[in-house]
Amino acid sequence: MRHQPGECHLQATDVQERLFADSQQSAYTVRIESFEGPLDLLLYLIKKNEVDICNIPIASVTRQYLEYIELLKELNLDIAGDFLVMASTLVQIKSRMLLPPVAGEDEDEPEEEDPRAELVRRLLEYQRYKDAAERLAECEMLGRELFARKFISPEIADLKTDDAVPEVELFDLIQAFRSLLAKVPEDTFHEVGAEGLTIADRINEILDLLRGKESMIFERLFIAPLTREYIIVTFLAILELCKLKMVKLLQANSFGVIWIVPTLLESDISEEELLDRQAP
Amino acid sequence: MTGKPLESVVESLLFISEVPLTIDRLCAILEEHERRDVQGAVERLREVYAREGRGIYLAEVAGGYQFRSRPENADYIRRLARGKTFRFSRSALETLAMIAYRQPITRTEVEYLRGVDSGGVLKTLLEKKMIRILGKKDIPGKPLIYGTTREFLEVFNLPDLASLPTLRDIHELAEQYADVEQAELPLEGPADEIGTE
Amino acid sequence: MTGKPLESVVESLLFISEVPLTIDRLCAILEEHERRDVQGAVERLREVYAREGRGIYLAEVAGGYQFRSRPENADYIRRLARGKTFRFSRSALETLAMIAYRQPITRTEVEYLRGVDSGGVLKTLLEKKMIRILGKKDIPGKPLIYGTTREFLEVFNLPDLASLPTLRDIHELAEQYADVEQAELPLEGPADEIGTE
Numbered sequence: 001m002r003h004q005p006g007e008c009h010l011q012a013t014d015v016q017e018r019l020f021a022d023s024q025q026s027a028y029t030v031r032i033e034s035f036e037g038p039l040d041l042l043l044y045l046i047k048k049n050e051v052d053i054c055n056i057p058i059a060s061v062t063r064q065y066l067e068y069i070e071l072l073k074e075l076n077l078d079i080a081g082d083f084l085v086m087a088s089t090l091v092q093i094k095s096r097m098l099l100p101p102v103a104g105e106d107e108d109e110p111e112e113e114d115p116r117a118e119l120v121r122r123l124l125e126y127q128r129y130k131d132a133a134e135r136l137a138e139c140e141m142l143g144r145e146l147f148a149r150k151f152i153s154p155e156i157a158d159l160k161t162d163d164a165v166p167e168v169e170l171f172d173l174i175q176a177f178r179s180l181l182a183k184v185p186e187d188t189f190h191e192v193g194a195e196g197l198t199i200a201d202r203i204n205e206i207l208d209l210l211r212g213k214e215s216m217i218f219e220r221l222f223i224a225p226l227t228r229e230y231i232i233v234t235f236l237a238i239l240e241l242c243k244l245k246m247v248k249l250l251q252a253n254s255f256g257v258i259w260i261v262p263t264l265l266e267s268d269i270s271e272e273e274l275l276d277r278q279a280p
Numbered sequence: 281m282t283g284k285p286l287e288s289v290v291e292s293l294l295f296i297s298e299v300p301l302t303i304d305r306l307c308a309i310l311e312e313h314e315r316r317d318v319q320g321a322v323e324r325l326r327e328v329y330a331r332e333g334r335g336i337y338l339a340e341v342a343g344g345y346q347f348r349s350r351p352e353n354a355d356y357i358r359r360l361a362r363g364k365t366f367r368f369s370r371s372a373l374e375t376l377a378m379i380a381y382r383q384p385i386t387r388t389e390v391e392y393l394r395g396v397d398s399g400g401v402l403k404t405l406l407e408k409k410m411i412r413i414l415g416k417k418d419i420p421g422k423p424l425i426y427g428t429t430r431e432f433l434e435v436f437n438l439p440d441l442a443s444l445p446t447l448r449d450i451h452e453l454a455e456q457y458a459d460v461e462q463a464e465l466p467l468e469g470p471a472d473e474i475g476t477e
Numbered sequence: 478m479t480g481k482p483l484e485s486v487v488e489s490l491l492f493i494s495e496v497p498l499t500i501d502r503l504c505a506i507l508e509e510h511e512r513r514d515v516q517g518a519v520e521r522l523r524e525v526y527a528r529e530g531r532g533i534y535l536a537e538v539a540g541g542y543q544f545r546s547r548p549e550n551a552d553y554i555r556r557l558a559r560g561k562t563f564r565f566s567r568s569a570l571e572t573l574a575m576i577a578y579r580q581p582i583t584r585t586e587v588e589y590l591r592g593v594d595s596g597g598v599l600k601t602l603l604e605k606k607m608i609r610i611l612g613k614k615d616i617p618g619k620p621l622i623y624g625t626t627r628e629f630l631e632v633f634n635l636p637d638l639a640s641l642p643t644l645r646d647i648h649e650l651a652e653q654y655a656d657v658e659q660a661e662l663p664l665e666g667p668a669d670e671i672g673t674e
Contacts (some may be wrong), residue, residue, distance in 0.1 A: 030386035036568055037593035051652055082593045104353070124647050125590060131650075132578060133570035135642040139633045145548035146536070146634060147558070150299045153493050155349050156361050167365035168373065169626075170436050170610045176449045180393060181447075200383050201441035202428055205671045207414060210305070244416035244425065263415075285549075291532025292550040293557055309556045334481055335488025349489035356486045359506045365496070443612050449621050453584075453600040 029171045038086030039126040041068060044122070053123060056116055062090040094117060175220055202237035210247070218249065218258035286313060290321040294367060300344030374408055375401045376432075383427035384414050390426075402426065410435070479553035481524065483510060484659035487518040497541030497631065540637055572598045573607055573629070577641055581611050587623075597621065 035041040045064050046053055069087055096115040131238050140146050210216060221234055238260070241247040250259040293309060294301055297319075306318050323344055328339045339348040350476060368376065375398055378390050390396045404409045409431040416422040427439070438444060491498055492504060497652075500519065504512050519542055523535045538546045543586075546554055565573070575590050576582055587595045597624070602608045606628045613619040635641065 036571060037591055039592035042628060074418055080593060087593065100344065122592070124650050126592065127650050128644050129571055129574045129578070129590060131595065131645050132574040132642065135569055136633060137565070137578070139635070140548050142545070142632045145551045146545055147296045147551075147554050149296065149548040150495060150496065151548055153349070155354070155357055156352075156493055168435065169606065170445060171382065172368075172373060172435065173377045174447065176373040177381055178447060180374045180448065183308050201426065203384065203414070204441065208430070219552065243418065245418045248466055288530050288532040289550045289553045292546040292554055295544065296546055296554050297557060309553060333482065333485050333568070336492050347492065349493050350485065353489040354488050356490060356506060359668050360490055360493060365540060444505065445610055445613070447619055448644040453596045453603070
């Protein structure tokens with residue numbers, strides 16, 4: 001299980017004192033609720049040290065970053081994997097900074113990018129959204145400063161709603177399916193691989209194409225885009241439909257056109273069905 | 281606080297409350313105000329909303345006060361109701377999910393998974409045009425098989441069925457949640473082959 | 478029908494509707510009226526409710542209009558609502574901001590921007606209906622893409638996505654960092670209050 005960054009809570013002021021004991025502000029203690037992640041921590045260190053973000057003293061920032069991680073370990077706090085990934089990135093950048101710049105043999109060769117450039121871009125980009133999040137929080141929010149009527153008025157409650165438009169999100173649908181599967185005893189299941197529904201999809205498309213028609217030329221089901229996958233899926237869909245006895249394939253002579261013929265008309269079925277399947 | 285702001289607060293409260301608010305209740309909320317001031321504010325609001333050409337009035341119902349729309353506008357309210365949205369019931373959503381992910385599927389298969397009779401909910405879904413009958417399955421009893429409709433795709437804003445998120449997609453969002461492995465129906469039938477790409 | 482009754486009908490409709498009503502929707506309901514008259518009625522209502530001392534105003538939100546209580550009266554309404562108010566954690570707000578500005582966006586992109594695993598927070602935002610699955614991105618692995626919902630606009634009282642506060646310029650931010658003052662420590666002050674759950 002991965003740990004959420006928010007789990008790294010630091011509240012004891014002595015932690016900060018130790019962490020920044022060597023900085024010029026060692027007497028100044030700050031309260032840190034939590035760092036949202038490694039980028040958040042880095043931004044903090046940069047501000048703390050009053051350094052130019054475009055010219056980060058990578059050695060000292062890396063040292064402070066690692067000290068923080070060490071401190072978390074000492075305090076037996078969970079360290080999110082993401083913090084460790086950043087630690088190794090920092091160490092990597094630091095070692096690249098130590099290498100002498102490669103003298104370009106060719107004048108036209110583009111200058112090697114500062115090893116810190118990517119990190120600086122990410123930090124600034126992160127700061128933008130951190131900023132935006134703060135301003136979002138300043139919005140007058142529904143349920144906080146503003147309230148609306150979120151209930152059905154008595155005037156409208158009793159009106160018939162036969163043609164009501166469903167309002168539902170995909171997420172709700174999947175959650176319903178998930179919870180349903182959770183209820184079924186596990187031993188009745190076995191795993192399958194991919195969750196592709198392309199064949200079902202094709203079956204529906206073919207049935208749509210056939211709707212209201214007496215027959216259709218087989219080749220019409222193989223119109224572009226003719227990818228390998230599309231052909232296979234269409235073919236499997238037709239096999240499935242044949243197996244279900246929902247279509248028949250007919251060919252007048254051995255080199256003639258193949259016809260696909262629906263064997264059931266939907267209208268016949270649904271009436272019959274609805275008659276004997278009344279709601280209990 | 282002078283009269284005006286009190287009137288504003290009372291207006292907010294009456295507007296937001298799901299049930300008619302009695303003077304007692306208003307006074308309990310506005311504890312720093314005199315009962316007669318609260319009563320006065322309600323009276324003034326009643327007058328303001330009683331003016332001609334307003335679409336709302338402050339009705340005295342069930343011993344309390346509540347904003348209501350004017351009965352003269354009822355015809356239009358009915359038109360609004362026509363485009364009303366509804367939320368699926370839990371059982372409807374479960375059944376729809378079952379059909380979406382396991383189509384073509386029979387009623388027996390749906391009921392096996394849900395563990396309850398699903399005739400009524402299937403009928404509702406047929407009426408709402410979320411599912412349709414694809415045909416009959418070629419097994420004894422020739423049960424009907426169900427699948428989703430084009431309207432289903434429209435409601436969920438999906439270009440096609442292949443765009444349905446997989447269970448795995450959602451599963452990954454919630455690793456800390458109880459595991460539900462990607463599973464297939466234990467029943468024989470087309471769903472098995474169709475479930476794989 | 479003269480101007481006045483139209484205003485009354487519009488007022489009724491806006492009052493009754495559970496969701497913000499767009500001008501399009503209003504015009505569909507009021508089919509016998511000209512669009513510009515409907516628009517005029519909404520404008521006049523906005524003016525009427527904008528007057529001092531009112532407890533309700535007509536907010537322009539999520540592409541439509543909806544009556545809302547005045548922010549000044551929030552304390553009293555909370556007494557009525559008994560603390561059922563919305564709160565976002567800082568990580569939820571950060572993630573929401575990224576999705577709002579960068580949509581459509583994948584989980585991987587969010588995680589690159591934030592630098593941390595974001596599965597849990599995405600799930601929470603989905604459950605709170607602040608974000609939704611828009612579909613799948615047409616790249617290998619077909620990851621889900623996310624965007625904000627109408628409810629997001631409603632909750633943050635925004636007329637549309639274009640009304641989001643403008644993102645600050647990268648260069649401006651870089652300069653700010655080149656010249657920092659102690660007082661601007663990012664983790665002090667308002668961020669803390671926003672951040673705690």
